Amino acid sequence: MKYLLTLLILTALDLGTKYWALQQLHTPWIFTSFFQFTFSTNCGIAFGFFSSCTMNGQILLATSALMICIYLIKHHTHSTCSSMASTMIISGAIGNVISRVLHQAVIDFISLHYQSYYWPTFNLADIFICLGTLTLLLCQKIKN
Known part of the structure; x- marks a missing residue:
């Protein structure tokens, strides 16, 4: 139940900031x-990579996100570490899929740069997905 509440809060925070x-x-x-x-929009995956603004591309990306969520739920372990990591990844995926459905692209707004070197603009969902992935990898390393 606490992971569902965390998922709802993170997803709401992401959608609210978008x-x-x-x-x-x-x-x-x-x-x-x-x-x-x-403000920017992104038709690709995290940080604008593999951009595809076509309807087929959007459907493929949304389907991929859904499949990753199903995989994480199906292969869920009961450790707190992996549960929290999966919750972050799933909330980020849900936030970006909802953005794609509503706006045909993901809304990004956080920009980091140094002089003329720019990191692709991103959003909270991207942060949740990256932190969740890193946490999941760390959980696996600790487990082994």
Whole structure:
């Protein structure tokens, strides 16, 4: 039950920040010389890789996310570490799939850069997916 609540909170936080970005980020919010909020959309997977804005591409990405979620649920272990990691990955996947359905792309807004070197713009769902994946790998390493 606590993982379901965590999943709902993380998904709501992701969707809420995407909605905020859609409504408020008409111009970039610059915080430091390397960190800003800038509205962008992304038809690809995490960090804009493998971009595909076609309907078939969007369906393929959404189906892939769903299959990963099913795999994580089906191969769930009862360790707290892997459960929390899976919860983060699934909440990020759900947030990005909902964004794809509503906007035909994922809304991104977090921008990191150094001088002329820019990391692809991302969102909280991408952070949850990356942190969840790293945590899952760490859980496996600790287990072995």
